[in-house]
Amino acid sequence: MLEIKNLTKKYGKNIAVEDVSLTVPDGNVGILLGPNGAGKSTIIKSIAGLLKFSGMVEIQGIASRRIEAKKIFGYIPEMPALFDALTVREHLEYICKAYDVNNDDNYMDVLLERFELTDKQDKLGNELSKGMMQKVSICCALMIRPKVILFDEPMVGLDPKAIKELKKTIIELKNNGVTILLSTHMLEMVKELWDVMFIMNKGKIVGKYTKEDAKDMDIDDIFFQITGGETE
Numbered sequence: 001m002l003e004i005k006n007l008t009k010k011y012g013k014n015i016a017v018e019d020v021s022l023t024v025p026d027g028n029v030g031i032l033l034g035p036n037g038a039g040k041s042t043i044i045k046s047i048a049g050l051l052k053f054s055g056m057v058e059i060q061g062i063a064s065r066r067i068e069a070k071k072i073f074g075y076i077p078e079m080p081a082l083f084d085a086l087t088v089r090e091h092l093e094y095i096c097k098a099y100d101v102n103n104d105d106n107y108m109d110v111l112l113e114r115f116e117l118t119d120k121q122d123k124l125g126n127e128l129s130k131g132m133m134q135k136v137s138i139c140c141a142l143m144i145r146p147k148v149i150l151f152d153e154p155m156v157g158l159d160p161k162a163i164k165e166l167k168k169t170i171i172e173l174k175n176n177g178v179t180i181l182l183s184t185h186m187l188e189m190v191k192e193l194w195d196v197m198f199i200m201n202k203g204k205i206v207g208k209y210t211k212e213d214a215k216d217m218d219i220d221d222i223f224f225q226i227t228g229g230e231t232e
């Protein structure tokens with residue numbers, strides 16, 4: 001479970017996120033949906049421990065800054081950041097060492113195969129395309145078998161096959177009880193995935209819908225109504 005209470009983040013005098021509270025239960029896919037600049041990445045980065053903020057974030061009931069919480073959550077940033085001098089495989093080996101994960105079941109190869117990286121596994125970080133980097137970043141986050149996983153605009157830059165695999169992976173994670181929070185401004189990409197949707201605008205959550213609430217509604221209509229049609 002992921003729980004955020006009263007999260008506020010200011011950059012200087014500008015409030016990027018104001019008093020946001022949300023919960024995503026175990027085995028649920030939460031979507032942060034909002035136009036560019038709404039505050040989605042700021043929330044994700046705050047949860048991931050990359051920003052100072054006021055408020056509370058808990059991962060499976062553990063404060064997100066604690067090492068016990070960091071061990072069980074994965075984060076896929078909007079911009080993948082790889083090591084130039086490590087190969088694709090070495091990235092995954094590094095994660096195994098850092099997180100004390102054993103690869104006895106060859107999960108590493110399963111992930112590489114799934115994301116079509118098997119034949120790229122000896123390429124260096126700086127020899128990869130943006131989409132390949134994104135796929136390595138996804139594999140690294142999955143390798144630790146997280147209980148909570150954060151995806152910041154994960155579909156951007158991926159080819160259709162990778163998008164399909166990612167969606168399949170998200171559904172599998174969910175079925176295994178993993179909590180997922182995914183930010184996007186692309187409604188189309190998440191239509192069949194979500195359980196709870198948080199619509200953001202100008203740093204605030206302006207609408208919250210469960211799949212059940214929205215079953216007779218068109219989420220596009222809700223989004224455009226609430227955000228005043230701001231898509232950029």
Ligand SMILES: Nc1ncnc2c1ncn2[C@@H]1O[C@H](COP(=O)(O)OP(=O)(O)OP(=O)(O)O)[C@@H](O)[C@H]1O
Nearest residue numbers: 011014016034035036037038039040041042043185
């Ligand atoms: N490093 C920063 N310094 C100052 N202001 C920032 C910084 N990062 C983000 N902001 C501001 O915070 C607000 C929220 O930005 P954020 O990146 O969280 O939005 P977003 O919803 O993720 O947008 P996008 O869909 O474009 O990625 C925006 O007004 C943005 O200008």
